[in-house]
Amino acid sequence: LTTPTSATPDSDGFLQCLLGNIPSGLIYTQGASNFTDVLASSVHNPRVYTGDMVRPLCIVTATDASHVQAAVRCGRAHGVRVRVRSGGHDYEGLSYRSLQQGDVFGVVDLAGIRAITVGSDAVWPLAPTAWVESGATLGELYYTVAKNNSEVAFPAGICPTIGVGGHFSGGGIGMLMRKFGLSIDNILDAKLVNADGDLVDRAAMGEDLFWAIRGGGGGNFGIVVSWKVSLVKVPSTVTAFNIVRTVDQGAIDVLTRWQEVGPTLPFDINMRVIIMGQQVTFQSLYLGKCSDVVPMLSNLFPELGMTGGDCLEMTWLQSVVFFNSWNPNAPVESLLSRGTSLSTFTKNKSDYVRRAIAKDDWNKIFPWFAMDGAGMIILEPHGGFIDTIPASATPYPHRSGVLYNIQYITFWPWGNDGSAATSWINNFYDFMGQYVCKNPRVAYVNYRDLDIGVNTVVNDVTTFDGGKVWGEKYFAGNFRRLAAVKAAVDPTDFFRSEQSIPPLVQ
Ligand code: FDA
Structure with a gap:
């Protein structure tokens, strides 16, 4: 089947086609009483669920690959695009909403395909x-x-x-x-x-x-x-720890030094940093025992002042629970909980740093965490094995020479209009521009951010030049190859969203 997606979608034909090929109990149309529940079932950010959301015509809760195939074939035949959702965590909700008014599309939800x-x-x-x-x-x-x-x-x-x-x-x-x-x-x-x-x-x-x-x-x-x-x-016993330092306790000195140490530590240790308020948490996983990591860090990172009392020895699986819940005793079965979280609105952005930020500059950065609407940042050190992989080996280009990724996160509850939090993250991101990778300023595609650019569509196909604006930020030199692959495998631009790879039409 190669009928191109037309500019005028045939919604009825699409739905009839789905009903002819997929059990009707797996198809939820907008009029169905439980449509909203199914739509919300894996939403994790009410910011992209409420407001300007253009909702799908229907959701197919596939339980077999053949349902996915049928949805794509019906979409192609009747000019209705299909978006796919797995866990629903997209920061901009692109797996289940569209920003284009009048857009007609279906969603294939894969929560039922999870063996x-x-x-x-x-x-x-x-x-x-x-x-x-x-x-x-x-x-x-x-x-x-x-x-x-x-x-x-x-x-x-x-x-x-x-x-x-x-x-x-x-x-x-x-x-x-x-x-x-x-x-x-x-x-x-x-x-x-x-x-x-x-x-x-x-x-x-x-x-x-x-x-x-x-x-x-x-x-x-x-x-x-x-x-x-x-x-x-991994070893049967690993060591997890959170070491917290406030600005008054010299956190800025330790953080400044961490930028050099974190990305160059032995591969067996990962030490990420969470900054919120005037407090810095050095959150770490060491693939080994406490008795080995304490002398290692006293030697390589004495400024941190780690002691045996900081260590929590556990299995790797328990460490996963710990890093998520901050509770070393939470049951590992909690990892099996799925579901929504519609209580907190969030906005996220990202950067990469290749040159350590000077202590004087951190002194200028920290007042931002005391402002109205302030959120937090998470620094993920690179180096180690990541560094050994060429930038073109996968589309993720942020490899050799990257010290760390910065994720900016701001949040607000229901009843708050989010204006203070939104202004904070936008202004702080602008301010940070002087310290991070630029020309172009880069970002991580899994921390999706529509502020860095959205597609332009001409004659029903996304333009390469429009996509380049955001695409080179996520993928640097790999963007062009991605667009060439797109042209080869999806020249009619069927899988399209506000930030989908455009086909590079020669
Ligand atoms: P979702 O279903 O929303 O899909 C995301 C995108 O992928 C959409 O464009 C969707 O269409 C597409 N897609 C989904 N399934 C697909 C499929 N089967 N085939 C093709 N395309 C598909 N990231 C990270 O690297 N490290 C981290 O620690 C975290 N932490 C984190 C915490 C929280 C609370 C959130 C909300 C997000 C993160 N992330 C993250 C970011 C996360 O990796 C990113 O949002 C993923 O794309 C989410 O995948 P889901 O399947 O859940 O999202």
């Missing part, structure tokens, strides 16, 4: 593998691979409710990344429904498309149904 199958064939030093379906959450993945073997893990993000589908599509940074890289550095194969509705694996899709789906951003090239990952080996 995780761990291979039993391999033993160390040959890494075991697992197939994980896109609708699984990171928490389900972590729990399944590590519950019965405390020496098996997978490198991915901190929040356990994130969906595998979107997360792997954009990169996947987390506590194991200095040792093992991002999630995308550990993916061996994938099964994807392409723009023709065919289900293809790595061999059938070809290496260009397989390269693009590992970090080139979600919702661009097709719908990935499942991923084959290489699991990693």
